[in-house]
Amino acid sequence: MSDLVRLLDENAIEEFRRYLIELRGNPGAQPPMYLLTAATTSVEAPFTVWVEREPHGTPFKSRYEFGRYLVDVFKVVDGASISREHRLWTWLALYYFDQLCPPTRSGTRKPLSHDAAYVLDAEFNWTNYYRHFVRTAWVAVGMHPVESRVLLTTIREVDAPLAQRGELIEQIASRQSLFRSGTVMQVADQLYYDPAVDRPRRGAGGSGPGSPRRFAAVLNQFDLTYDLESVTAETVIERLPKEFERWKRDSQPAQPSSVEA
């Protein structure tokens, strides 16, 4: 079943925030889905886009699949006009709340402690914006259609893939300059993604030598000598220290994923 995308008004956004606060103290509280369509809490969007919660009959298997779906349905809209439309992204977070914060069998939910995962601030703030589960998936796939898979896919199958955050997304997406760089994303994808299983390699979530945390630290050093948006991925990979040998050994340039949007 498809639903017409709308925008939450400011009162509805505040009510969603109050619900999240309530949910943290009362895990059985039900999400206020009525906010999505009521004329008193939502407004028409200046575009016509229809969305489905399970476009393939099952929940999304990864945030990457989710991001590809969003890019596809919103391709009819000028991206710049919606990128910072906080009412839209908060509406979508509530719409997909059962996948962003799924209920257990007993009906309880455990939301993240940051509202920023679900509610997008009206004022741009990168530290909060990159945390938004919905917008970041759309932005990442829009900017890096193939390589964003390494940020948006979990290492192993999990029950709530849309609710997961990994070390790579924290290390790379938290800095706008790294997140924006096609080179950085290509290198991350080559080092840490295993196309054979369509998931990041095992160990890519760690913090030891050659880990994403170390990768981000090494990129800070590279930034002194190279422009991370102009330098080629090959140049970066050639110059990575020995601790990355394990990841370089099996790396290969990105090929389109087999995941369907």
Add this chain to the structure above:
Amino acid sequence: MKRRLNSTGRQKITAENIAIRLIEKNGGPSCFEANLSGIAALGLDPAARVVIEAYVKTSSMRFDFGTVGAVQPPNNTDLSEIDRGAGILFRVKVIDVSGVTGRLLASSGPVRPRDESDEEDDRKSLLPMREVDLGQAIWRLDLDDRPVLLINRAIPDLAQQIMSDPVLQGAIFPIVVHEVMKTVVNGTASDDEEWVQDWLAFFSELLGEPFTTDIGDGEELEERSLRAVEAFNNGQQWASKARDSQMIAQVTYE
């Protein structure tokens, strides 16, 4: 432990080479203008690309400024994707396109933009800065006349560093506030002098109450001074800014 810096003949772009001015706009994001005419003097490849990055903490925007041989500002320098509420800094890069693509031929450190208030007469500045020969000292507060912050001219870009580094600011300016307050109260300058009036107004704002030279030079002055410094530190949040800057830097130590 050694900090590894991968320097490959990269030249330093200094404050003498560039000038960036921030322009506030009513109801919209601020934008900037950059004068990069000084870059030509560095003798760089004319085909090399020039890029300016604006940043606040972890948010940043990038603007293409053409090439060394043909600097061309973009039509739009709106800082729309930058966090607000903190000082914007800039970094200028000159990027190799003919040798090792992406290699930096030259770059600047953090550049603080001048805003329109910086165009006013230096006499309006509470604390002018002067570069002088200070031997091995980094800085000194000159109180012979009006307060002037003397900084060591032998240290390249020290003025720029002080204006952009919260660790340096937090180490210097609270001491300045303390010393100037004592001087204003105990010194020989008349209350009618403009700089005295400016500093009295500044102290009053910090303390949230009128501050005058009638206070005397004993315990009450010391108490007011400590309160003013604390208010200054809390308002500027040096420690938080320094911590945020260091999280961004994350240098590698071996």
